[in-house]
Amino acid sequence: MSMQDVIRVEHLSKSFNGLPVIRNLSLSIKRGAVFGLLGANGAGKSTTIECMLGTKKADSGRVTILGKNPWKERKQLFQRVGVQFQEAHYQEKITVQELCEVTQSFYKKTDNYKKLLEQFGIFEKRKNFVSELSGGQRQRLFIVLALIPQPEVVFLDELTTGLDARARRDVWKILTSLKKKGLTIFLTSHFMDEVENLCDGICILRKGQMVFHGTVEDAIASSPFDKFEDTYLWYTEEEMGNEYL
Numbered sequence: 001m002s003m004q005d006v007i008r009v010e011h012l013s014k015s016f017n018g019l020p021v022i023r024n025l026s027l028s029i030k031r032g033a034v035f036g037l038l039g040a041n042g043a044g045k046s047t048t049i050e051c052m053l054g055t056k057k058a059d060s061g062r063v064t065i066l067g068k069n070p071w072k073e074r075k076q077l078f079q080r081v082g083v084q085f086q087e088a089h090y091q092e093k094i095t096v097q098e099l100c101e102v103t104q105s106f107y108k109k110t111d112n113y114k115k116l117l118e119q120f121g122i123f124e125k126r127k128n129f130v131s132e133l134s135g136g137q138r139q140r141l142f143i144v145l146a147l148i149p150q151p152e153v154v155f156l157d158e159l160t161t162g163l164d165a166r167a168r169r170d171v172w173k174i175l176t177s178l179k180k181k182g183l184t185i186f187l188t189s190h191f192m193d194e195v196e197n198l199c200d201g202i203c204i205l206r207k208g209q210m211v212f213h214g215t216v217e218d219a220i221a222s223s224p225f226d227k228f229e230d231t232y233l234w235y236t237e238e239e240m241g242n243e244y245l
């Protein structure tokens with residue numbers, strides 16, 4: 001672990017009703033890196049993110065983001081951190097533009113949301129209610145909301161779920177250019193082509209336990225396969241017997 005670590009997780013654990021969901025998870029991420037947290041449905045990805053941010057309470061462990069403890073210095077820290085949840089919470093009757101403006105009002109320093117809506121191809125939807133957007137359009141809006149504070153770190157849960165092929169490529173391009181400017185990105189994804197394209201480092205979770213931490217290349221090299229998707233499936237299903245068959 002070094003001074004350059006923008007995110008540091010040490011021995012994080014969390015149980016629900018006595019059932020462990022995250023087991024002694026430790027990882028660190030450097031500035032400007034794209035980090036992918038991978039794992040099957042229910043592996044514990046969203047819970048990990050929520051415990052890191054403090055929206056769920058971890059049972060034990062320590063988290064540092066930009067040198068601060070998000071559980072204690074939440075308000076200061078979140079001026080510098082963007083978050084895209086799988087399902088954002090917003091009131092029923094609010095337009096895209098209003099939601100962007102409300103989001104902007106939470107932050108001291110912000111990016112131009114109209115430019116972001118344009119970049120993400122939903123500018124023409126700005127006067128529509130959020131509830132009128134298609135699934136993919138709403139997903140793109142949630143990424144825009146995460147980027148409005150011009151964050152130094154962004155958490156993107158299920159980055160491009162529901163996006164069409166074009167929109168996914170566009171999102172990758174935008175994130176790659178933000179990364180070049182120093183943005184640190186923590187994402188979860190079920191798409192291994194996306195992970196190969198974007199991630200400098202990955203962690204594979206199986207039932208809340210880290211089964212691999214390193215680069216995509218190292219993961220492939222450590223498995224009997226030469227395709228990353230095969231490697232990923234091998235790591236997530238190994239020793240699971242026929243539970244999923």
Ligand SMILES: Nc1ncnc2c1ncn2[C@@H]1O[C@H](COP(=O)(O)OP(=O)(O)OP(=O)(O)O)[C@@H](O)[C@H]1O
Nearest residue numbers: 016017021039040041042043044045046047048158
């Ligand atoms: N509030 C809760 N109470 C009880 N169990 C929970 C709660 N939240 C999550 N879990 C359980 O914790 C486990 C991990 O869930 P989590 O949402 O973190 O998985 P995930 O890896 O993000 O999955 P997905 O890919 O489906 O989004 C699941 O078994 C889930 O049922």
